[in-house]
Amino acid sequence: METRIADLRCKEVINICDGQRLGYVEDVLFGIPDGRVVALIVPGPARFFGLFGREDDYMIPWDRIMRIGEDIIIVEISEQNRRKRERRKFF
Numbered sequence: 001m002e003t004r005i006a007d008l009r010c011k012e013v014i015n016i017c018d019g020q021r022l023g024y025v026e027d028v029l030f031g032i033p034d035g036r037v038v039a040l041i042v043p044g045p046a047r048f049f050g051l052f053g054r055e056d057d058y059m060i061p062w063d064r065i066m067r068i069g070e071d072i073i074i075v076e077i078s079e080q081n082r083r084k085r086e087r088r089k090f091f
Contacts, residue, residue: 003068013042013058013073016066022058025073029059037062040073 005028013022027041042058060075067074 008040008068008073011068011071011073013040013060013075016074016076017078022060022075026057040065 008025008028010024012024014020015022023042023045025040026043028037029039029041030036031038039062040060042060044056044058060077064075064077065073066076
């Protein structure tokens with residue numbers, strides 16, 4: 001299966017453990033030495049209707065992705081294994 005990063009950005013990520021919709025893929029993390037995809041990055045939920053920014057991004061390791069379909073990406077992440085990537089603060 002071949003896909004582009006732009007195609008991944010149009011797919012919604014759903015956690016199969018609790019059925020939670022995590023959002024859409026924002027970025028892809030690559031390993032420099034071998035060029036492999038290390039993780040997908042999904043933006044965190046908005047705070048108070050989006051007025052106060054967002055929470056930390058979800059960083060989903062490639063080995064936790066169960067299936068990539070036409071519309072969605074199914075992942076398996078338990079609550080204790082959920083890692084977050086902190087957003088950069090600009091001020």
